[in-house]
Ligand SMILES: NC(=O)c1ccc[n+]([C@@H]2O[C@H](COP(=O)([O-])OP(=O)(O)OC[C@H]3O[C@@H](n4cnc5c(N)ncnc54)[C@H](O)[C@@H]3O)[C@@H](O)[C@H]2O)c1
Ligand SMILES: [Zn+2]
């Protein structure tokens with residue numbers, strides 16, 4: 308089959324690789340009909356994950372059709388949310404891999420599953436404990452082949468696969484795999500009270516879903532921060548007030564817009580590759596280059612300082628290692644709360660499906676590009692450099708290049 312393989316920093320190639328095979332009785336093989344490129348993929352593309360190996364298949368946002376099921380399904384012993392899975396079922400695949408029966412899965416903390424990362428020891432060395440396995444996201448989270456490919460093996464298919472009712476197009480449900488639940492969980496983590504003001508740094512795909520989710524959860528105002536005009540425009544279309552951080556001092560503006568209080572909650576939907584301005588931006592770039600810090604926490608710092616006293620800091624943006632100069636004094640003395648994590652995708656699927664079926668949201672609004680799988684290298688380039696007004700790319704395996 309054809310698959311998008313990581314070959315080094317700023318280098319992906321579409322290669323012919325062996326088809327995936329059933330390994331465990333609870334596996335399924337999915338023929339992929341749609342798959343997307345994520346901001347998280349850019350951290351790999353940009354070379355910030357030392358646990359990538361040349362040839363690794365990328366991609367963790369994918370859906371398609373079941374073409375093969377492991378023996379556990381044939382015996383009728385195992386079901387998917389109480390129902391049988393069958394060849395031909397149309398399914399969405401959460402990016403987090405979860406066993407469904409460990410301490411964490413039992414507590415609805417799916418991205419913390421204790422049984423899905425065969426390389427847990429690597430993560431334990433860095434973090435004390437390991438998060439769940441993830442598709443296409445380096446050997447640190449299991450070395451699983453990703454879904455920017457024609458086919459993928461899905462472990463724990465009885466737990467992960469989410470069947471799509473008839474009548475919904477791929478583009479309406481594809482983002483259940485990651486960015487819609489991620490934006491939604493990030494908004495939920497803001498602990499929004501009716502009428503609250505939420506400030507969101509980053510108007511990438513995650514920020515866009517966070518804006519719309521914040522309103523769905525009762526926010527009165529959302530203030531969105533970025534510098535890319537078309538992303539700010541999309542945020543505005545979603546009802547947000549917008550700030551271009553290259554044109555104004557964000558902290559001052561937020562204070563002014565909230566009568567000196569600061570936003571009730573703040574969200575870092577940017578993560579470890581935040582673009583920094585001035586001396587501080589230079590400092591982080593230099594520290595990251597010599598590996599004195601692994602991540603650039605520019606947005607996290609700003610968000611903590613901007614948040615109103617007693618407010619909440621929600622961090623969907625990905626960090627992988629160590630950060631420097633976090634204003635812990637502000638965090639402690641203002642009595643802030645921080646909530647974060649890889650998304651517990653499984654937790655949100657039913658309720659987000661309902662949102663789409665009710666017409667509360669059509670997730671396809673975020674798509675700016677549709678490309679055949681073969682054009683993935685071009686896709687990574689324009690997504691990274693925000694060329695051609697690119698905000699979100701859907702790749703279509705099997706479509707002529
Ligand atoms: N927690 C999870 O489970 C999860 C899931 C998906 C993505 N993510 C993470 O969420 C983050 C966003 O993902 P995305 O797909 O939207 O990525 P993206 O790269 O498309 O968007 C990031 C946006 O942040 C903006 N930005 C950069 N520096 C900024 C600054 N200083 N102030 C304000 N805005 C700034 C960029 O211009 C860009 O529009 C990434 O870190 C990604 O890894 C986390
Ligand atoms: Zn993603």
Ligand SMILES: [Zn+2]
Nearest residue numbers: 406409412420
């Ligand atoms: Zn588990």
